[in-house]
Amino acid sequence: MSGERLAIMGGRVIDPANGVDALVSVYIAGDLIVAVGDKPEGFATDQEIDAEGQIVCPGFVDLCARLREPGQEYKATIASETAAAAAAGVTTLCCPPDTRRVIDTPALVNLLRERADSVGKARVIPIGALTRGLQGKELSSMMALKAAGCVAVGNAYAPVENLLVLRRALEYAANCGLLVIVRPEEPALRNRGCVHDGAVGSRLGLPVIPVSAETVAVAQTLVLAGQTGAKVHFGQLSSARAVAMIAEAQSQGVAVSADVAVHQLHLTESAVDGFDANAHVSPPFRSQADRDCLREGLAKGVLGAICSDHQPHDPNAKLDAFPATEPGISSLETMLPLSLQLVEAGVLDLSSVIARLAHGPAVIMGLGAGTLSPGARADVCLFDTRLEWVVAGTDWLSRGINTPFYGSKFKGRVTRTLLSGRTVHCR
């Protein structure tokens, strides 16, 4: 490192972990934050970044983003998606293990990290597979995965064969000190469903996924987490009932956390009306009441993080009859403006939104990121809440432009992203 000295001047610095919300400067030396506020003695600024009118905050930590590499490079690559992350203010990306070649060996973990490092746009944290090949039958080599740097394991969309395997997997993960990320869904109840079991699904005659597919899985996992002492994180919740169950468990002192995908805080089942395949997402968009409870759970901290649940697709993935299309939304580049809409809607204040995007997810994963504390790595996001733009997908860095927000007018865009003190995106 050259040890270049940067000063980000004149912006509104919001660092929820340290209770900072003030018009101050941020001082960076090399790849580390050295101070927020007064200029440290003897700090000779090499480069000054004018942040007037901007928000300056920690780089975001995304708990669930699919990069599609290795194996599905026709959809996206580590290079394309980490560039999209940088444009979205995301400096740390956790990627689920369900790449075409499953992340269940140290070699795959290292491959992903090395490729991400060579691109240098964002830090990639691979989530290891909970079971070998995500087959749901045998345990993955969790100790080896941990030695390779994994901090969490999970089975992504793949079901675990039975509750005995889940129990053993949770026990073994607890033994390894690994966080277990569970995307709760009982496969038998999901069946071949693709939309919420509600008014719109009834009218369109589409196969449905009942709320119980989520709540049954949450209940089973909570019982086993309590029994095994495993640290469990629920990813991408969709229902009010699941939020209530997790809130209750938290109030009883169970070590359990949860996140929500940013689009679930906005859209409801009505988004699929007219068979818009871009709104085909898993878990499905549910009722207005569910959406409102997700917002409330986020405000109360039951849901500690907003994630992108980014799933870039090739165009063909969405070109078929609705049930035959692949679920998922390319969502990195809409995550910030959608999150800022929560401030305008009175759900959260700006500082809390930033907390759910940065420090909250970092704490869940046990990463020392998401803050501007002196000594922390200088991952910084600058954004302008006034910048207006229309979603067209044409200027996106993500290779996937599958979004239900086409034509939406958004306010707020990232203007600069620093990764370890280095500018990786500038608008």
Next chain:
Amino acid sequence: MNKSIQFDAAGRLRHFLTIDGLSRELLVRIMDVAESFSSVTEQQVKKVPLLRGKTIVNLFFENSTRTRNTFELAAKRLSADVLNVNIATSATSKGESLLDTIRNIEAMHVDMFVVRHEASGAAHFIARHVAPHISVVNAGDGSHSHPTQAMLDMFTIRQYKGDFSKLKVAIVGDILHSRVARSEILALNALGTAEVRVVAPKTLLPDDPEGLGVKVFHDVDQGLAGVDVVIMLRLQKERMSGAFLPSEHEYFTYFGLTEERLAKANPDAIVMHPGPINRGVEIDSRVADGPQSVILRQVGNGIAVRMAVMSMVLGGYVDALGVTS
């Protein structure tokens, strides 16, 4: 955006995909045009030249004999050329995508696709991606919509009963999986039917069925009490293996339409069924072949209604028949 896809910029019917969003006036006009075609089908020479030179493709991704036959006859009686493409045993089994299949047939300069597909939303998807001069008529997509069946049923009800505003109609059977039921409910409500009922066990009803605009009954005797029209739905054998129902025998015992049950309805009630019927499963033979049954009339009406829809969608026909819009 989703509903207006059926109309062109001038507000004319361009595709016929769903009853959802169609006005009462339009539904009545379809029946009026069908009425005018009924006489054509009874003549010695059963042809009118309305669609001469047009090419209609029956694109069936799901097996169906009856619906395809009546669409084919309807097209031929309008003097159109007809191409039958049975995809269930054709291109997609070779890995060709749905869109590629459509593009290929489109390149043969056709004017209309009549589409039957096992996935809900398939007709909408095709309508959204076809060339601007091509119309799409939905001949049944998944559990979503079967609008020409609904219209031929409305046409049949009108022939026997006249004014919808005085009618009580009961639809009995597998509402959950039925595109026919969904389309009928929309059409009956659009036409101002006094009361639309569905009668089914909970396993064969979707979430919040009242939201579809119906009164829900789980007991068939109560559901049939005082109705003017009984529409029975076909019960698929898969419903037993899928744990929706214990057995055909139990279904017939508790939901099957027998003469005793039919006696709960109004004495002049008519009995309908979209076919093909399962005798002794959802309906007793004595009822299916009895004096109140209009099942075969429905089949005949299917041709007239499909002629009406195809000619209206491809346009330029109405004045020739002297039917004003």
